[in-house]
Amino acid sequence: MREMVLLLASDQGLWMFIALVIAAPVLEELIFRGIMLDGLLRIYSPTKAVIVSSLLFGLIHLNPAQFVGGALVGCFMGWVYVHTRSVMATILIHASFNLTAFTEGYFIDLEEAIDMSYAEVLGGWTNYALVVLGSIVVTLGCVFLLDKEFKKSATVAKA
Numbered sequence: 001m002r003e004m005v006l007l008l009a010s011d012q013g014l015w016m017f018i019a020l021v022i023a024a025p026v027l028e029e030l031i032f033r034g035i036m037l038d039g040l041l042r043i044y045s046p047t048k049a050v051i052v053s054s055l056l057f058g059l060i061h062l063n064p065a066q067f068v069g070g071a072l073v074g075c076f077m078g079w080v081y082v083h084t085r086s087v088m089a090t091i092l093i094h095a096s097f098n099l100t101a102f103t104e105g106y107f108i109d110l111e112e113a114i115d116m117s118y119a120e121v122l123g124g125w126t127n128y129a130l131v132v133l134g135s136i137v138v139t140l141g142c143v144f145l146l147d148k149e150f151k152k153s154a155t156v157a158k159a
Contacts, residue, residue: 032060032077041082054074058070077094079146
């Protein structure tokens, strides 16, 4: 796994951009929201369907440090999909997250960071906890604001 990450990260050029910022979001969102979540919504409640697909989305990243973030982002994107039924919306969200990760590669020494936990890269467990807590707060804030917007647009559509 270490060698694969270093190989992928060794070229921050066009091919890496295409793989991380375009191909991965398109393929993962078509699979996790377009196929999996859509199928789960036919069987389960939206809450249960989003949780199951989000946990699987976190697991597929095959990295314990990315599981929490992946599952949280998966919940957010699942919620957006449930409210919009738009895979394109989740692809754009996913691409924006991956673009952030892509640009971080220019600022972090991956050769050194690959052997560190995510907490160590961030400067310790306190910083890691703050990042996770901050991510939860931002995600919940986005959910609240988008929910308000969806309700407002649904009211306008009914009128």
